[in-house]
Amino acid sequence: EVQLVESGGGLVQPGGSLRLSCSASGFTFSSYAMHWVRQAPGKGLKYVSTISSTGGATYYADSVKGRFTISRDNSKNTLNLQMTSLRLEDTAMYYCVKDHWSGSFRDFDYWGQGTLVTVSS
Amino acid sequence: DIEMTQSPYTLSASVGDRVTITCRASQSISSWLAWYQQKPGKAPKLLIYKASSLESGVPSRFSGSGSGTDFTLTISSLQPDDSATYYCQQYNSYMFTFGQGTKLEIK
Numbered sequence: 001e002v003q004l005v006e007s008g009g010g011l012v013q014p015g016g017s018l019r020l021s022c023s024a025s026g027f028t029f030s031s032y033a034m035h036w037v038r039q040a041p042g043k044g045l046k047y048v049s050t051i052s053s054t055g056g057a058t059y060y061a062d063s064v065k066g067r068f069t070i071s072r073d074n075s076k077n078t079l080n081l082q083m084t085s086l087r088l089e090d091t092a093m094y095y096c097v098k099d100h101w102s103g104s105f106r107d108f109d110y111w112g113q114g115t116l117v118t119v120s121s
Numbered sequence: 122d123i124e125m126t127q128s129p130y131t132l133s134a135s136v137g138d139r140v141t142i143t144c145r146a147s148q149s150i151s152s153w154l155a156w157y158q159q160k161p162g163k164a165p166k167l168l169i170y171k172a173s174s175l176e177s178g179v180p181s182r183f184s185g186s187g188s189g190t191d192f193t194l195t196i197s198s199l200q201p202d203d204s205a206t207y208y209c210q211q212y213n214s215y216m217f218t219f220g221q222g223t224k225l226e227i228k
Binding site: 035044045046047050059061062095100105106107108109111112113114 | 122153155157159164165166167170171176208210212215216217218219220221222
């Protein structure tokens with residue numbers, strides 16, 4: 001059974017930093033691209049970032065480019081999101097998401113339950 | 122970036138009704154479109170991928186169609202469990218984008 005378990009969320013002041021992690025199990029983690037998607041309270045889904053299966057390619061939404069860094073450790077089946085210079089508008093539930101297809105960037109077939117990031121003074 | 126526009130924003134229908142949600146892309150995305158269902162307090166669930174392929178385990182009352190810029194999600198006979206918000210998502214480019222969502226309520 002595929003499981004994605006996020007951790008690391010919490011309350012942080014504007015300008016602060018936070019590191020999210022996602023522990024993956026139930027599939028060959030190193031074969032799939034992984035993504036982060038966020039959802040502000042009461043709002044819709046917003047794409048945040050993607051990392052290829054090997055970690056050699058990364059992509060970011062314009063809203064987080066230069067502030068967030070996605071990474072992965074295939075030996076530990078872990079996905080990370082380092083967030084710096086956090087803004088009020090970064091407040092959201094952050095979902096760790098698995099790509100549907102090995103070796104590609106396509107649709108998202110498994111989602112974690114999310115970790116809540118609140119940016120507030 | 123490719124923008125995705127869903128309609129309607131909200132929809133109220135009765136059990137047994139046929140329901141259609143529309144998603145329009147700002148430029149052609151071929152068939153690189155997925156549909157997700159999200160219930161309150163839960164993570165989204167993949168329903169349809171590549172515009173018309175039904176994800177494993179999803180009831181056959183759900184179907185998708187379209188290509189290019191215009192897509193539809195159809196629920197052939199609405200069930201009480203279908204009350205949720207539905208999102209389309211394009212994956213034609215690495216800048217994945219979602220529609221704003223359609224909230225479906227059961228009368």
